[in-house]
Amino acid sequence: xxxxxxxLSYKPDKQFHxxxxxxxxKKGNIYTILGRTLSGKTTLxxxxxxxLTPNSGxxxxxxxxxxxVPVWERNIAMVYQQFINYPHLNxxxxxxxxLKQRKVDNQEINDVVLKSLKSVGLEGYENRKIQxxxxxxxxxxxxxxxxxxxxxxxxxxEPLVNLDYxxxxxxxxxxxxxxxxxxxxxxxxxxxxxxxxxxxxxxxxVIVLDEGKVLQVGSAKEIFENPKTxxxxxxxxxxxxxxxxxxxxTNQIKxxxxxVNAPNHLNNVKDKNFNLGIRASDIELSNNGFEFEVELAxxxxxxxxxxxxRGDAKIITSIEEVMNFNINDKVKINxxxxxxxxxxxxxxLASSPFGGSYV
Amino acid sequence: MGKLYKFLKYFFITFWAVFVVAPFLWAISxxxxxxxxxxxxxxxxxxxxxxxxxxxxxxxxxxPANGGVDIVEPYFNSLFVTCxxxxxxxxxxxxxxYALSRFTFKAGFVKNNDITFFFISQRxxxxxxxxxxxxxxLGAINLLDSLIGLIVVYIVLLMPIAVWIMxxxxxxxxxxxxxxxxxxxxxxxxxxxxxxxxxxxxxxxVAGMFCIIFGWIDFFFAFILTFTEVQLLPVKIVALxxxxxxxxxxxxxxxVSVAPxxxxxxxxxxxxxKGNLSGAIK
Numbered sequence: 001x002x003x004x005x006x007x008l009s010y011k012p013d014k015q016f017h018x019x020x021x022x023x024x025x026k027k028g029n030i031y032t033i034l035g036r037t038l039s040g041k042t043t044l045x046x047x048x049x050x051x052l053t054p055n056s057g058x059x060x061x062x063x064x065x066x067x068x069v070p071v072w073e074r075n076i077a078m079v080y081q082q083f084i085n086y087p088h089l090n091x092x093x094x095x096x097x098x099l100k101q102r103k104v105d106n107q108e109i110n111d112v113v114l115k116s117l118k119s120v121g122l123e124g125y126e127n128r129k130i131q132x133x134x135x136x137x138x139x140x141x142x143x144x145x146x147x148x149x150x151x152x153x154x155x156x157x158e159p160l161v162n163l164d165y166x167x168x169x170x171x172x173x174x175x176x177x178x179x180x181x182x183x184x185x186x187x188x189x190x191x192x193x194x195x196x197x198x199x200x201x202x203x204x205x206v207i208v209l210d211e212g213k214v215l216q217v218g219s220a221k222e223i224f225e226n227p228k229t230x231x232x233x234x235x236x237x238x239x240x241x242x243x244x245x246x247x248x249x250t251n252q253i254k255x256x257x258x259x260v261n262a263p264n265h266l267n268n269v270k271d272k273n274f275n276l277g278i279r280a281s282d283i284e285l286s287n288n289g290f291e292f293e294v295e296l297a298x299x300x301x302x303x304x305x306x307x308x309x310r311g312d313a314k315i316i317t318s319i320e321e322v323m324n325f326n327i328n329d330k331v332k333i334n335x336x337x338x339x340x341x342x343x344x345x346x347x348x349l350a351s352s353p354f355g356g357s358y359v
Numbered sequence: 360m361g362k363l364y365k366f367l368k369y370f371f372i373t374f375w376a377v378f379v380v381a382p383f384l385w386a387i388s389x390x391x392x393x394x395x396x397x398x399x400x401x402x403x404x405x406x407x408x409x410x411x412x413x414x415x416x417x418x419x420x421x422x423p424a425n426g427g428v429d430i431v432e433p434y435f436n437s438l439f440v441t442c443x444x445x446x447x448x449x450x451x452x453x454x455x456x457y458a459l460s461r462f463t464f465k466a467g468f469v470k471n472n473d474i475t476f477f478f479i480s481q482r483x484x485x486x487x488x489x490x491x492x493x494x495x496x497l498g499a500i501n502l503l504d505s506l507i508g509l510i511v512v513y514i515v516l517l518m519p520i521a522v523w524i525m526x527x528x529x530x531x532x533x534x535x536x537x538x539x540x541x542x543x544x545x546x547x548x549x550x551x552x553x554x555x556x557x558x559x560x561x562x563x564x565v566a567g568m569f570c571i572i573f574g575w576i577d578f579f580f581a582f583i584l585t586f587t588e589v590q591l592l593p594v595k596i597v598a599l600x601x602x603x604x605x606x607x608x609x610x611x612x613x614x615v616s617v618a619p620x621x622x623x624x625x626x627x628x629x630x631x632x633k634g635n636l637s638g639a640i641k
Binding site: 046049050070071073074076077078080082084085086087088097098101102142145149 | 533535536538539540541542543544545546549554557558
C-alpha cells in the first residue's frame with residue numbers, strides 16, 4: 001500500500017537527472033527531499049506525478065504499477081515553486097476546477113472550496129481574479145486547489161522559495177498546521193526544498209538528493225547529527241558545514257598551523273589525514289583564539305556571517321548578533337572542539353559528536 | 360523643451376492622421392460624383408463644389424444587363440472564401456502550433472524548429488513561384504474556377520501565419536499550466552480545450568485577424584485561379600476599370616471592400632486590450 005520505487009533512472013540526454021533512485025514512502029507521513037538546485041528534486045516529483053517517464057526502474061502504489069497509470073488518473077496534487085494557477089478563472093473557480101473535473105455535486109463543491117479557502121486564509125477572496133492577488137496569495141490558491149482533492153499523494157515542489165522572507169516564515173508555519181490537521185492518514189506528503197532549516201522544521205523523513213542520487217535517508221534529526229558524507233554535511237547545513245584538511249597525531253589535531261587537543265569522540269579516527277567538519281554556529285569569537293582574516297562579512301537578519309581565511313583554509317562562521325567588520329580585519333576565533341566531525345579522505349563520516357560513524 | 364516636444368508630437372500626430380484619413384475622405388467624396396464632377400477640376404465639398412449623385416453606388420448592385428457591374432456576388436464569395444479558409448487555418452494551425460510547442464518531434468535531423476520553419480517558409484517564397492504548381496494542381500483535381508479550390512489554396516497561404524503566431528504564443532504560456540491541468544484530472548485533450556485554449560484567446564484573435572486580412576486582400580491567386588464561374592471582390596474591382604476609368608464606382612467599391620477590415624480592427628482592438636496572461640506565472 002506504500003509508494004515504492006526501485007532504481008528509477010531518468011537520463012534525457014548525457015546527464016542523469018535521476019540515478020537509481022529508490023524509496024519507500026508510507027501513508028500518513030511527510031517526506032522532505034533536500035537537495036541543491038538541479039539536484040533532481042523537481043524531476044523526482046514530476047516522475048512521481050507521471051509528467052515524466054523514467055528510462056528505467058519501477059514504481060508501485062496501492063499494488064498497481066504506477067508508471068502505467070496516466071497522470072490524470074493518479075489522484076495526486078502538486079504545488080509548483082512558480083505560482084501556477086489558471087489565469088482565466090477566478091479564485092473560487094480555480095480551487096473548484098479539480099472537483100468539477102471529477103463531476104462532484106455543485107453544493108458539495110461549494111462547501112469544500114469555501115472550507116479549503118478558509119484553511120489557507122483566503123476567505124472573502126472567492127471572486128477575485130488571480131492576477132489581482134499577491135504572490136503569497138497566489139501560492140495559497142494553488143495550495144487550496146491541491147488540498148480540496150484529498151489527493152493520495154501531495155507533491156510540493158519548493159513551494160516557498162519564490163516568496164519573500166517574512167511570508168515564507170509565515171506560510172511555513174501554516175503549512176505545518178495544515179499538514180498536521182488537514183491531511184488524512186491516507187496521504188503521503190512529499191515536500192522538496194533547498195533549505196535545510198525547512199527540512200528540519202517539517203520534521204519528517206528527509207531524503208538527501210544530489211546529482212540525481214540519493215545520498216542519505218533518515219529522520220531530520222539523524223541527518224543533522226550524523227551526515228553520512230561530506231556532501232550531505234554541506235547540503236544539510238546552511239551555511240554549509242566548514243570542511244578543513246587536517247591531520248591527527250597523538251591526540252593533537254593539526255591544520256593550518258593550529259594545534260588543538262582532539263576530543264574523545266575522535267579517538268576512533270584511524271587515518272592520520274582526515275577532513276575536519278565544523279558548523280558555522282560552532283565557531284565563536286574569542287580573545288585567546290586563533291587569528292583569521294576577514295574576507296567578507298554579511299549581515300543576515302539578526303546574525304552576521306563572517307567569511308574567514310587563514311592560509312589555504314577558508315571557513316564561515318555565524319555570529320548571533322549584528323556586528324560590523326572591514327575586509328582584511330584580523331579576528332580571533334575558537335572552535336567548539338567537542339562538536340567537530342571527522343570525515344575520512346573519501347568523504348565518509350568517520351566520527352560524529354553524536355556517535356555516528358559509517359566507516 | 361517640453362513645449363517644443365508637445366508641439367512636435369501633436370504636429371506629427373495631426374500630420375499622420377491627415378495622411379491616413381485623407382484618401383478615405385477623397386474616396387468618399389469621389390464615390391458621390393458623376394463624370395462631369397470628376398473631370399471638372401478638383402472639387403471636395405458636396406452641394407457646394409459639386410452636386411452629389413448616387414450613380415457610383417447604384418452601379419455596384421445593378422445587374423450587368425442593366426448596365427451595372429454587380430459586386431454583390433463576388434463580395435459574398437470573398438467573405439465566404441476568406442472566412443472559411445481563415446477558420447480552417449486557425450483550427451489546424453492552432454492544433455499544430457500546440458503540438459510544435461509542447462511535444463518533441465524528431466525525424467533524423469528534422470526537429471520542432473525545422474518543422475515550424477517549414478510552415479513559415481511557405482510565406483517566404485514569392486507567390487509567383489507557387490502560382491503554376493497551384494494552377495496545375497487545381498486543374499488536375501478539377502477545382503479551378505471554384506470556391507473550394509480557392510479555399511484550399513488560401514488555407515495553404517494562411518495556415519503558416521496561424522502556426523507562426525500561435526507557436527510563439529504557446530511558447531509563452533507556461534507548460535506548468537498544462538501539467539497542472541493534467542494533475543487536476545484532465546486528459547490531454549481536456550487540458551487543451553479547458554485550460555490552454557481559454558488562455559490563448561488574445562493569440563487566436565491576432566492570428567485570426569492576420570488570416571482574414573491576408574485572405575481578404577489577396578488579388579494574385581484569385582486572379583490566376585478563377586475565370587468566369589467564380590469571382591472574388593479584388594478581381595471584380597479591378598475589372599471595373601474599362602475604356603473610361605469610373606472613378607465614382609471604383610471609390611465606392613474600394614470603400615465597401617475595406618469596410619469588413621475596419622469592423623474587424625475595431626473588434627480586435629477591444630479584445631486585445633482586455634486579454635493578458637499575467638497571473639499564470641508571476
